[in-house]
Amino acid sequence: MHIDVLTLFPEMIEGVLNASILKRAQDNAAFNYNLVNFRDYSANKHSKVDDYPYGGGAGMVLTPQPVFDTLDALTSGGQTKPRVVLLSPQGEPYQQSKAEELAEEDHLVLICGHYEGYDERIREHLVTDEISIGDYVLTGGELGAMVLIDSVVRLLPDALGNKESAAEDSFSSGLLEHPHYTRPADFRGMKVPEVLLSGDHAKIAEWRREASLKRTYERRPDMLVKENLTEKDGELLRKIQQNED
Structure with a gap:
């Protein structure tokens, strides 16, 4: 370009x-x-x-x-x-x-x-x-x-070191990005969610999707109106709403 x-x-x-x-x-x-x-x-x-x-x-x-x-x-x-x-x-x-x-x-x-x-x-x-x-x-x-x-x-090929970074950013997926954690796993008593330490990629992916939905619901609910949510997303969103009641 x-x-x-x-x-x-x-x-x-x-x-x-x-x-x-x-x-x-x-x-x-x-x-x-x-x-x-x-x-x-x-x-x-x-x-x-x-x-x-x-x-x-x-x-x-x-x-x-x-x-x-x-x-x-x-x-x-x-x-x-x-x-x-x-x-x-x-x-x-x-x-x-x-x-x-x-x-x-x-x-x-x-x-x-x-x-x-x-x-x-x-x-x-x-x-x-x-x-x-x-x-x-x-x-x-x-x-x-x-x-x-x-x-x-940053969206162009070879612009970012990790090709997946741009696709996972907030707004690129239609939702705000999920929270991130890094080492140490326990910092001053504040611990990283156990699922992220499990090595179970399917469960980690589900946790991240739910965290993205929760963050978007709390901070930018207007984005959920535009997003084409899956049936699974709907279940996760109802779970998030129920936990707030």
């Missing part, structure tokens, strides 16, 4: 992309990236990329020319059109299913805005997806872009 990031502050992103799992993913050729300061494509003699909005109002708005010209330069001669993602509080709420969808792409372009917003023609004529990482406002799209890149890249 190749990821282009259009940003006025590439230095904000560089460190994140060259550390931890994202660095390993690059070393393993799972993805590569290009940080593009779209101010470099401004036709304004002062390299301005924003202007006052027509009709008045507070704040400045990103003008279309630098963004359009940057996209033209990045995609000229390309065999296929990239998926162009606009980071915006007005976008669809970002979820794991969207990360999995984007992880199937060969080329992503992320547009990070600043100031009051974008000229609407950017949205209408360039963007394929508009994504929000939450119902709050940030100073720019860079933080959202870093969240999106991290969530997508």
